[in-house]
Every structure is written in C-alpha cells, then in structure tokens.
Amino acid sequence: MKRYALLLILVALAGPLVLAQAPSTAAAPAKPAVAITDADLKNIDTPKPDVRAKGDPDGGLTGTVSDVAVSDAKKGLSIGDLANQVGQNKIAVNFVWTLITGFLVMFMQAGFAIVETGLCRAKNANHTMMMNFMVYGAGMLAYWLIGFSIQMGGVGAVANLGGTPPLSAEHTFNLFGKPFGIFGEHGLFLTQAGTYDVGVMVLFLFQMVFMDTALTIVTGSAAERWKYAAFLVSSFVMGAFTYPLFANWAWGGGWLANLGANFGLGKGYCDFAGSGVVHAVGGLTALALSMIIGPRIGKYTRKGVPNAIIGHDIVLVLTGCFILAFGWFGFNPGSTLGASGNGNLRIGSIAVNTMLAGMAGGFGSMFYMWMRYGKPDASMSGNGLLAGLVAITAPSGFVNSVGAVIIGLVAGVLVCLSVEFIDRKMKVDDPVGAISVHGTNGLWGVISVGLFADGKSNYGGSWNGVNGSVTGLFYGDASQLVAQLIGVVTLIGFVFTFSFVVNLIIDAVVGQRVSAKAELEGLDLPEMGQLGYPEFELKARPVGVQ
C-alpha cells in the first residue's frame, strides 16, 4: 500500500515537471472567428467634436476612422471602404518614397556640377557649370519625347506603384526560340496609349533623374574642350536612344532581364540601381567621346608623357562628393520603388550597404595613393568614395554588409589603377576621372552581383520573373555570374560601339572640339560669353606644376 502511495506522490510531483520540459503541442481549442461587419464599423469611437476643437497636442486624436473615405454616404463606412483605404495607403507610401528618393537623385546634379567644375581650371568654370546645368533639361526633353517609351513602354505591371498597366507593349523578336525584348512602344509624350496615369508619372520622374545622372558623367570627361553645341546634340541623343535602349534590356522587360527566365541564367541580368544601366553606360560613352575629342592641349608632351592639369577648387570637389553621397541614399534605396510590401523593408539594408561601400571606397583610394605617392590625395579620395558608391549600386539590394565593404574597398583601389591606365597607357584625357569612376567601377559593380549576392533578399518571392533570391558565385550560383558577364560584354561591345558611332557622326556634322585658340583662352568667353569668375584676374600656370 505504501508503494502505491509513493508512486502516486511521485506521479503527482513529476507531472508538472514533465509539462514544464515538454509543453504539450496540442492546440488550445480555437476561438470562433468573429466576423467584422459594416455595423461594427459604425460603433467605433471617434473623438467628439468639442474634444477635437481643443486641439490635439499629442497626436492621439488625429487620423481616426472618421478620416477613411466613404464611397456611399447613405450606407456609411463599409469593410470595402476600409480595404480600399489600406490599398491606397500602401501605394501612397510607395509613391511618396519613390518621389522623395527621386528628388534626392535630382539633387545629385548639383553634386556632379561642382565636382566637375572644381576639377577643371577656373577659365572653364562657366562652361563646365552650364553643361551640367543644361544636361538636365536636354536629357529630360529627349526622355519625355521618346526615351521613356523606349525604356519602360513594355515593362508591364510595376506592382509597387499600383500596376502601371498602360506600359504593356514591348517590341520583341525571336532568337534561339526565345523572345528577345528590344524596346518599349508605349508612353510617348507621357500621353500615348493611356500613359497619362499617376503611377506612370511617378515612374517617369524616378527613371528620368537616373537617365540624367548617366548623361552628366560625360560632361566631366569631355570638359575643357567640348563644343557647347555638340554637347547639346550628343546629350539629346543619349537621353533619347543610347541610355533608354540598354535600360530597357536591363529594367524594362528586355532580353537581358529575361536571361534567367529564357536561358536558365540565375535570375537574369541583375542591376539593382544601375551600376551598369546608369554608370557604365555613362562611363563608356565618356570613353568613346574622350577618344574622339582627344586630350586637352598641354595634357601630353610630344613624347606622350602625361602632365597633371590641376583643378581650381578642391573645396568644391569634396563638397560635391558629399552631396553625391547624400543623393545616393535616393539612388539605391529608392530603387525598390516602394517602402511598403514586396520585401521593400530591405531599404534599411540597402541604405547601410550604400554608406559602407562609399566610405570603404574612399579609404581604399586614400591608402593606395598614400602608399604609392606619399600623400593621401584629396581628389582621388573623393573619386574613391564615388567609385565605392558606383560599385555598390548594382549589388546594394542583394548583398550583406561584409560584401558591401569588400566591393567598396576593391572599387577604391580599382579607380586609382584605372585612372593610371587610362591616363598613361591609353593616353585618353579624362579631367575628372569619370571613365574610371563610372565606367570601370560600373562594370565592377555588375560583376560583383554575380559574386557576392547572398540569396537572402526577397522582393515578392522572385526577381525578373524567376522564383527565388538573387544568388552569386560565392553563395552557390555560378549561372548568375554568366548573366552578369553577358551584361558587361553588352555594355562594352554594344553600348560603347553605339555611343562611338553616334559621336563620330556628331563630330562630322557639328564638330565636337572647340578651336585651339578658344581652348587656350578658356571656354567661358568664347563659348558662353561670360567668365565664371569675372572679378578675378586669371593667370595661366604651367601645366604639370602642383
């Protein structure tokens, strides 16, 4: 009897212990779901008018059920009204996000303007500023007329912006049994084919400022010798055709984006915010034009040895770099085209990647120059920061922070090596280093997606119509690297060639280069009719003297 009593006591004591170690997995009986009806919505408390009239210092009374739009005043608030309000709020958040980040990117034009002007001589300040100022208008007009249509006319539904259904016509042809998207057909003048649409307008603004960024890269490499009329024509053509064509292939539903869906290459060509689309297109066009236009007088000796031609204001240069770094927070995080839904909360990670890679690039350049030449060169440190930012632009949405720092650091060193190669070996004169910053590092950014994408991003479960996350070689998908390399060869083999031919034609028709007399005098008076610094007496300094 004693045994049974002890056993009972043990069981009684052990019972709770067992429960504590292994909680029962049996689910508690589910409470019956309570259906919310329209009648319930009418019973929600709202602040009384007399209370509301006293103000709302802590914000607790502002933004209530009474602010929800009612579709039928007689019926009152319904569940349908609430659901519509939720949907509109999501799209509104995305609209505001995309517009504000677009405004930040627009402000980058100011950064480019003062970086380029500071790196040029004072006698060309007005001319360089005016190119950066008017490239905004020339590009915008071309893009509104036809560029946007070519780029985005067949992109289809952009879910983050409410669908954009009018952008539904992509011109394709069949190659190897698969459709190859070449250019879009809807959206001319932002009115054709139903494109007078709020979502389309937001998309246009954001894409337009990206296009203008690509255009303004070229003004730097051709500065101090580019004929203003030729600049206008060249920029117009680039905004209308060169940029939109490649942007369509990468972002507008074209053949590069579909390399994954059609040929099993990863998730297709992936360029989150435009290392390739914006920066490499700008940098390679800059290379094509700089080769055609030739170096500035005095840049090379008769034996081909390069002289340093020092810019006139390093304060402008580094201030401009800071403005650009600030604007890049619009460039990369804004490229989600939304902050709500579809994995868009990754904007925090994208912003952090952007700032880390930028500063890693600055450090990479500074230490390289310090070790190689004995001083931490200021302008190259600035270019290193920009190189890091350029390189992280494509992978910013797909990599982790360690990948971002490595990408930025490599970019910082790469920009120095590239400047040396282009200046000394190729003997192509690039007064601001635009070809190296944007061209070389734009290509590096595209390749780095194929190496460092960690497979953790999830933007609605797929990318470019292929399920899963973008994953690079170091995380197990070699095919993504092949897709990226095809993008790189397209940039070098097609975009460069296209830009080269276009600018050769402009050279034959308009003439790309100013006269030697105008160049020696400085372009401000001969080309613009006004000096940038009229109250200063400008004295020529022998080139090569720092």
Place this chain on the structure above:
Amino acid sequence: MILVGILITFLGFLLAVLSLGMTVSIGGRMIMVLIGLTVSLIGIIGVLNRAFLKNAIWRR
C-alpha cells in the same frame, strides 16, 4: 582602322549573345562570354585607341 575597331568591338558582343544559343552548359557559356569580352576590349584598346593615338594632338 576605326571601322575595323568598331567591328571588332561589336563582334565581342555578338559572341556573348551567340553563347546563349550554342550551348546550355554554364562553363561553355562562361568561356564564350569571356572570349567575347576579350575581343571587345581588344577592339577598343588595341585597335580604336591606337588609331586615334596615331593622329593625337600632342604628336603634331
């Protein structure tokens, strides 16, 4: 020489596109794309740039 340079640069691009139809192997495509990349770079650096350097302003 400029025309030759343009054609060689463009040929590199065509090789990369052709890789899509000629093989389904990742390695095969990678090799063809890298050959295309090399050809394009030769077109720009080796042919086009040299053609312009022959008549460069600093030689005159």
